[in-house]
Amino acid sequence: MPLLAVNDLRTYFHTRSGVHRAVDGISFAVEQGETVGIVGESGSGKSVACYSIMGLVPQPPGRIESGSAIFGGIDLLRCPAAVARSLRGKRIAMIFQDPMTSLNPYLRVSEQLIEPLLIHENASRAAARRRALAMLEAVGLNDAAARIDHYPHEFSGGMRQRVMIAMALITRPELLIADEPTTALDVTVQAQILELIRRLQRETGMAVIFITHDLGVVAGLCDRVLVMYAGRLVESGDLRAVFQQPRHPYTQALQRSIPSLQAKGAELFTIPGLPPDLSRLPPGCAFAPRCVAATARCRAEDPALREIAPRHASACLRVQAGEI
Amino acid sequence: MPDPILELKNLQTHFPVRRGFVVRHGAGTVKAVDGVSLAVQRGEVLGLVGESGCGKSTLARTILGLVPATAGVVVLEGRNLTAAGPAAWREARRGAQMVFQDPYASLNPRMTVFAALAEPMLVHRVCARAEVPGRVAGLMELVGLAPRFANKYPHEFSGGQRQRIAVARALALQPRLVLADEPVSALDVSVQAQILNLLARLVREMHLSLLFIAHDLSVVKHISDRVAVMYLGKIVELGRAVDVIERPRHPYTRALVSAIPTPDPDAERARQRIVLPGDPPSPLHPPAGCAFHPRCPFAQDKCRHSVPPLTALADGREAACVRIEEI
Numbered sequence: 001m002p003l004l005a006v007n008d009l010r011t012y013f014h015t016r017s018g019v020h021r022a023v024d025g026i027s028f029a030v031e032q033g034e035t036v037g038i039v040g041e042s043g044s045g046k047s048v049a050c051y052s053i054m055g056l057v058p059q060p061p062g063r064i065e066s067g068s069a070i071f072g073g074i075d076l077l078r079c080p081a082a083v084a085r086s087l088r089g090k091r092i093a094m095i096f097q098d099p100m101t102s103l104n105p106y107l108r109v110s111e112q113l114i115e116p117l118l119i120h121e122n123a124s125r126a127a128a129r130r131r132a133l134a135m136l137e138a139v140g141l142n143d144a145a146a147r148i149d150h151y152p153h154e155f156s157g158g159m160r161q162r163v164m165i166a167m168a169l170i171t172r173p174e175l176l177i178a179d180e181p182t183t184a185l186d187v188t189v190q191a192q193i194l195e196l197i198r199r200l201q202r203e204t205g206m207a208v209i210f211i212t213h214d215l216g217v218v219a220g221l222c223d224r225v226l227v228m229y230a231g232r233l234v235e236s237g238d239l240r241a242v243f244q245q246p247r248h249p250y251t252q253a254l255q256r257s258i259p260s261l262q263a264k265g266a267e268l269f270t271i272p273g274l275p276p277d278l279s280r281l282p283p284g285c286a287f288a289p290r291c292v293a294a295t296a297r298c299r300a301e302d303p304a305l306r307e308i309a310p311r312h313a314s315a316c317l318r319v320q321a322g323e324i
Numbered sequence: 325m326p327d328p329i330l331e332l333k334n335l336q337t338h339f340p341v342r343r344g345f346v347v348r349h350g351a352g353t354v355k356a357v358d359g360v361s362l363a364v365q366r367g368e369v370l371g372l373v374g375e376s377g378c379g380k381s382t383l384a385r386t387i388l389g390l391v392p393a394t395a396g397v398v399v400l401e402g403r404n405l406t407a408a409g410p411a412a413w414r415e416a417r418r419g420a421q422m423v424f425q426d427p428y429a430s431l432n433p434r435m436t437v438f439a440a441l442a443e444p445m446l447v448h449r450v451c452a453r454a455e456v457p458g459r460v461a462g463l464m465e466l467v468g469l470a471p472r473f474a475n476k477y478p479h480e481f482s483g484g485q486r487q488r489i490a491v492a493r494a495l496a497l498q499p500r501l502v503l504a505d506e507p508v509s510a511l512d513v514s515v516q517a518q519i520l521n522l523l524a525r526l527v528r529e530m531h532l533s534l535l536f537i538a539h540d541l542s543v544v545k546h547i548s549d550r551v552a553v554m555y556l557g558k559i560v561e562l563g564r565a566v567d568v569i570e571r572p573r574h575p576y577t578r579a580l581v582s583a584i585p586t587p588d589p590d591a592e593r594a595r596q597r598i599v600l601p602g603d604p605p606s607p608l609h610p611p612a613g614c615a616f617h618p619r620c621p622f623a624q625d626k627c628r629h630s631v632p633p634l635t636a637l638a639d640g641r642e643a644a645c646v647r648i649e650e651i
Binding site: 041042157158159187189190191192195213215217218219253254255257268269270274 | 375518520539546580584
């Protein structure tokens with residue numbers, strides 16, 4: 001029984017310029033203790049998908065058109081608000097890209113750290129503060145006792161990210177959703193934060209959904225990978241399977257455009273064209289206009305994600321038919 | 325061997341910090357660039373890498389006179405610009421131009437593409453007015469944009485397209501040196517590839533020299549001939565790109581290279597990561613002696629007491645570490 005099972009999630013944004021299909025029918029599962037990477041470029045829908053699961057999509061203009069997200073027997077998309085609130089921040093936690101905008105600049109870090117405990121566990125302030133101090137030390141913040149009463153702006157980017165991780169994990173959630181938590185950090189600080197997430201995951205056994213555009217980060221952290229394009233899942237599978245035998249033209253193109261894999265000086269492969277306008281998606285496969293292998297059938301038929309090898313699925317009609 | 329197109333000798337850019345509102349008093353100095361010496365040869369691509377606060381952007385701005393140097397020498401195309409006035413700088417900038425990081429902030433939102441590309445030509449009076457439309461069209465084609473979009477405004481383009489416009493603008497005066505300050509950091513991977521290919525092609529076809537500043541080592545390795553690594557206002561290692569990135573010698577470069585995630589699951593699991601403790605230091609409170617010593621796995625007492633000079637090693641590179649031969 002997976003920890004989280006998402007089925008046919010569709011989140012559309014209804015704006016004056018049209019209906020923006022940010023997430024357009026994705027299904028995936030996360031097992032206890034595993035790390036799943038969701039990879040995609042800007043506009044792929046990876047963040048909106050997770051915001052939808054967490055109930056953080058403003059509705060309007062957003063609307064969860066269909067789908068379910070079953071966590072511990074409860075459908076997060078349909079349950080009463082009070083039930084969602086009791087799960088959010090307690091059993092499922094989320095960390096974001098920019099800690100400066102996701103930490104409250106007006107509150108001391110101590111206040112923000114103890115808040116989840118006061119709300120979800122009815123803890124006393126004294127007990128909560130003790131847990132907060134322990135948590136700050138666990139995330140590698142030295143002299144936690146001296147710094148716990150500081151404001152967010154008094155910390156550096158890497159330290160703020162550690163504070164956010166401490167806040168997210170203080171209630172010992174079963175699932176952590178990390179939305180590009182290291183994208184805005186220097187590479188040496190990123191290495192520290194990734195090492196921290198790895199260690200905490202080993203110690204607590206929690207599952208992690210890690211959203212990123214960086215294939216290198218996925219390679220070092222995740223057990224499974226989901227690749228998104230234009231609001232849809234185009235490929236999913238075990239880490240090595242997807243990296244070593246990518247079975248969707250978009251995944252293959254993405255790998256080929258990364259400098260580190262190329263011989264120095266050779267011209268980098270580029271994906272022709274531009275990402276699609278999500279309010280004016282063409283019929284058929286969303287990637288077809290930019291795909292070197294697209295046929296007339298690709299432009300007419302909507303592809304579904306199908307298993308093409310054990311624990312490896314692709315939403316490419318031609319791959320499914322064994323043509324490429 | 326012809327002269328280098330750009331030479332920096334012990335360049336320093338310091339910013340005084342003043343505290344207080346009614347009564348202002350000095351509270352220290354941010355030594356953003358603290359003694360940088362390097363040379364860019366004609367036709368060469370020199371990559372400059374470092375993390376936030378290392379001074380690489382300030383260095384670029386100082387080279388082009390956007391920020392005044394506190395001490396040291398900038399020689400651009402043989403001209404010493406250290407004490408240059410506005411007229412001398414304007415003349416110098418005909419030969420050296422900059423592409424900035426943020427394609428959303430570096431283009432004037434109220435100027436059409438045409439206006440943005442024509443402006444440098446008109447300001448520097450490089451041609452007759454009647455020739456400008458033809459040159460603008462030529463520039464747009466050079467960077468892969470259809471000339472019929474010349475009357476559009478920046479907001480009508482994607483990030484990658486805006487960066488192409490910024491590159492076109494930098495090339496409007498046919499400079500010999502281009503400084504690109506993190507030109508692809510704000511772009512998606514597939515768009516990065518397009519801009520990198522463009523820059524590489526322009527360097528080849530126009531025999532440009534390029535100072536390419538970035539924090540992403542794999543991007544820098546791909547496009548650069550040589551690489552300089554910066555830490556807290558100083559160069560800590562300088563050498564051929566392949567040497568510095570595949571066989572780093574300075575402890576900071578080794579940690580930097582080690583920190584880069586590679587898209588290869590087996591390599592990632594097998595590698596020995598060097599994870600640096602602590603945060604990059606603040607230029608307002610630099611450590612004593614070698615700026616890297618608080619985070620350096622090889623630091624000894626002597627590292628706290630003296631600033632290591634950039635010295636030449638046997639393989640032709642330079643590194644600033646007193647223990648470099650032992651580690």
